[in-house]
Amino acid sequence: MQIHVVQPNQSLFGIAQAYGSTVNDIVDANQLPNPNNLVIGQSLVIPIIGSFYFVQPGDSLWGISQKTGVPYQELARVNGISPNQPLQVGTRLYIPQKPKVKAEFNGYVEPYGKEVAPNLEQSAKEAAPYLTYLAPFSFQAKRDGTLKEPPLGNLIQTGKDNNNVMMMAITNQEEGTFSDELGRILLTDQNIQNKFLDNVVQTAKKYGFRDIHFDFEYLRPQDKEAYNQFLRKAKARFNQEGWLLSTALAPKTSADQKGKWYEAHDYKAHGEIVDFVVIMTYEWGYSGGPAMAVSPIGPVRDVLEYAVSEMPPSKILMGQNLYGYDWTLPFVQGSTAKAISPQQAIQIAADNNVKIEYDQKAQAPFFKYRDAGTGKDHEVWFEDARSIQAKFDLMKELKLRGMSYWKLGLSFPQNWLLISDNFNVVKR
Numbered sequence: 001m002q003i004h005v006v007q008p009n010q011s012l013f014g015i016a017q018a019y020g021s022t023v024n025d026i027v028d029a030n031q032l033p034n035p036n037n038l039v040i041g042q043s044l045v046i047p048i049i050g051s052f053y054f055v056q057p058g059d060s061l062w063g064i065s066q067k068t069g070v071p072y073q074e075l076a077r078v079n080g081i082s083p084n085q086p087l088q089v090g091t092r093l094y095i096p097q098k099p100k101v102k103a104e105f106n107g108y109v110e111p112y113g114k115e116v117a118p119n120l121e122q123s124a125k126e127a128a129p130y131l132t133y134l135a136p137f138s139f140q141a142k143r144d145g146t147l148k149e150p151p152l153g154n155l156i157q158t159g160k161d162n163n164n165v166m167m168m169a170i171t172n173q174e175e176g177t178f179s180d181e182l183g184r185i186l187l188t189d190q191n192i193q194n195k196f197l198d199n200v201v202q203t204a205k206k207y208g209f210r211d212i213h214f215d216f217e218y219l220r221p222q223d224k225e226a227y228n229q230f231l232r233k234a235k236a237r238f239n240q241e242g243w244l245l246s247t248a249l250a251p252k253t254s255a256d257q258k259g260k261w262y263e264a265h266d267y268k269a270h271g272e273i274v275d276f277v278v279i280m281t282y283e284w285g286y287s288g289g290p291a292m293a294v295s296p297i298g299p300v301r302d303v304l305e306y307a308v309s310e311m312p313p314s315k316i317l318m319g320q321n322l323y324g325y326d327w328t329l330p331f332v333q334g335s336t337a338k339a340i341s342p343q344q345a346i347q348i349a350a351d352n353n354v355k356i357e358y359d360q361k362a363q364a365p366f367f368k369y370r371d372a373g374t375g376k377d378h379e380v381w382f383e384d385a386r387s388i389q390a391k392f393d394l395m396k397e398l399k400l401r402g403m404s405y406w407k408l409g410l411s412f413p414q415n416w417l418l419i420s421d422n423f424n425v426v427k428r
Helices: 012-019 023-030 061-068 072-079 118-130 155-161 180-188 190-207 221-239 267-273 297-310 342-351 385-398 413-422
Strands: 002-005 043-046 051-054 092-095 101-109 133-136 139-141 165-171 211-215 244-249 276-279 316-321 324-328 338-340 357-359 364-370 377-381 402-406 423-425
Touching: 002 012, 002 051, 002 385, 012 023, 012 043, 023 043, 023 413, 043 385, 043 413, 051 061, 061 072, 072 092, 101 118, 101 413, 118 155, 118 413, 133 155, 139 190, 155 165, 165 190, 165 244, 180 190, 180 221, 190 221, 211 221, 221 244, 221 267, 244 267, 267 276, 267 297, 276 297, 297 316, 297 385, 316 385, 324 342, 338 342, 342 364, 342 377, 364 385, 385 402, 385 413, 413 423
Parallel strands: 101 133, 101 402, 101 423, 133 165, 139 165, 165 211, 211 244, 244 276, 276 316, 316 402
Antiparallel strands: 002 043, 051 092, 324 338, 324 377, 357 364, 364 377
């Protein structure tokens, strides 16, 4: 698979010619919203086996080998050249596809209201072949130990059709907000807790969930050990059913990190107790804050490097956003950025005839534009093939279990193409 960044005056026809592909294949693979109006800086995934590299000034076969991870002798062999001959600038070299590794992928899907919207149903169907787990979000625990169920629509059947493990995501949310008091009751009142676990088991059996996933957030710091003990108890209970147990964790960089989001999440204990964790490595750039990358690679790496110091990497799913944000400038505290898909971001850039930039430090694309209707300036950060490939490379470097997406429903076709190119998706 080739990632190509559109340059000035390039057309789809010329790009297809350069890589031995076709215009239709490129349009279909990327579900291009702007096939006749490409944006400078826009990334395209070219659906070919392997990739091509065009020799740059100062390149050597050994240097290209270091960049691509393919031995220079193999590069020479597949391209029919001598390992020692100088390379001519502009020469096209074929880079063979590297072996795929196994990985697991989860997709949360969050219905609103009383039913699953058709676009969410369709998004789940399109993503499910690339997923190990499918997670309707969420079953809300109640103070009496019962559960408030989300609408499920056809999600259970979609999971069955695609051999997904259905993940029962359970939260301590009340009225759309995580509640430390609800958490306290569930973790410290043994009678309520026992009733709660009984209801979880009953509900999981009813729908066929095979992973029970606790996303308990903003717990009181003093409830950290109570949470650990609860997970031990739940693990013993779910083992009797042959189910997995997983948790969602705030993105920490140290064991003693302060703040209500972090203190009750004990990485070391979760790593010992549960089968795997989802670490929420996104929302540095968020709807209520100033414009920046949603999941910049540096902070993501910092969190994951800490995580692998506390638990086996084979238990870690890296959290990844499937969306970006469009901020109105200047940023005003209390304002809210609009969540957009990568496809919408590209269309906005095309409509406003602005170039897409790429921040090498954050490993994320962005652009600025002025809304002709309001006269206001905007800044957009989103995901593209380059940014997601950077995360896949980090996954492989750290030997993580896989990746978990928040959340299905916003179109990002390049992501699923690149999963197929990099990984063999585990089905359980």
